[in-house]
Amino acid sequence: MSQENPTCPVGCDSFLPAVDFNYCDPDVQFGEIDNIYLMARDGGALLDWESLTEWNARLALDPTADADAIIAINVIGDQPAPESDEIVISLDRRIQTPKTFTLNIEIDDVSDANYQLMRFFECNTTIRMWYTANNLMFGNNAGIDKVNLKLAYQIERGQKTLQKIVGTVTWENEFSPNRITNPLA
Numbered sequence: 001m002s003q004e005n006p007t008c009p010v011g012c013d014s015f016l017p018a019v020d021f022n023y024c025d026p027d028v029q030f031g032e033i034d035n036i037y038l039m040a041r042d043g044g045a046l047l048d049w050e051s052l053t054e055w056n057a058r059l060a061l062d063p064t065a066d067a068d069a070i071i072a073i074n075v076i077g078d079q080p081a082p083e084s085d086e087i088v089i090s091l092d093r094r095i096q097t098p099k100t101f102t103l104n105i106e107i108d109d110v111s112d113a114n115y116q117l118m119r120f121f122e123c124n125t126t127i128r129m130w131y132t133a134n135n136l137m138f139g140n141n142a143g144i145d146k147v148n149l150k151l152a153y154q155i156e157r158g159q160k161t162l163q164k165i166v167g168t169v170t171w172e173n174e175f176s177p178n179r180i181t182n183p184l185a
Contacts, residue, residue, distance in 0.1 A: 005178075029133070029135075029136060030134060032133060033076075033077030033105065033131055033133050034075065034076070034077075034133060035072055035073065035074055035075060035132045035184075036073050036075055036129055036169065037059075037070050037072050037129065037130040037131070037139075037143075038070065038071050038073065038127050038129055038149070039068070039071075039127065039143055040063075040067045040069075040127060041127055041128055041145065041146070042067045043067040043068045044068050045142035045143070046141045046142070046143075047141065049130070049140060049141045049183075050180050050181075051183060052183045058070040059072060073114075073117075075105040076105070076106045076108065077103050077104055077106065078103070078104050079104075079133075080102060080104070082099035082102070084096050084097055084099040099175075099176075100171075100172050101172070101177075102168055102170050103131060103168065103169040104167075105167055105168070105169060106165070107151075107164060107165040107167075108162055108164045110164060115165070118151040118153060118165045118167075121149045124148075125149075126146050126147060126148055128143030128144065129143055129169060130143050132182045134182070134185070135181060135182050135185045136179050136180070136182055137179065137182040137183065138177040139177055139178065140178045146172075147169055147171045148169070148170050148171065149167060149168075150168050150170075151165050151166070151167035152165070152167060153165055154166045
């Protein structure tokens with residue numbers, strides 16, 4: 001299921017990709033973003049992001065001592081459609097700017113360590129990230145690079161409301177991230 005970026009037409013050539021619709025057995029996906037996986041930008045890319053063994057090895061590393069370590073964060077999240085601008089150039093041609101992708105996330109486990117993680121990202125640190133939605137994982141071997149994570153602590157009114165860490169993850173790219181079957185599912 002691993003994919004590479006699409007091959008775009010060159011010059012004035014045009015073609016369309018193949019499609020696959022099945023009336024009797026449609027391929028539908030349910031659910032929300034349930035985990036994000038973070039790694040320092042200077043960490044090494046995974047050799048095979050479809051390998052459960054490699055994921056388990058990276059998740060077992062100490063993130064305070066090893067740049068190759070990956071940390072898992074349980075979230076409740078969504079991904080709205082990315083934003084992009086259309087620019088009209090000469091001869092009334094139209095081009096799209098790189099897309100700005102946003103994940104909206106909530107962390108409801110507000111342990112001291114998770115609170116400190118929130119505070120760490122007040123340093124304006126950029127990272128690499130992968131994310132999952134049920135049985136799908138998004139990213140690639142190197143993760144999604146140059147991701148900005150903005151987190152804040154939220155306390156709502158009411159005795160039966162949860163305190164939580166809320167935030168957004170943003171990045172820019174020409175293409176949507178690759179996806180695979182989630183090796184950690």
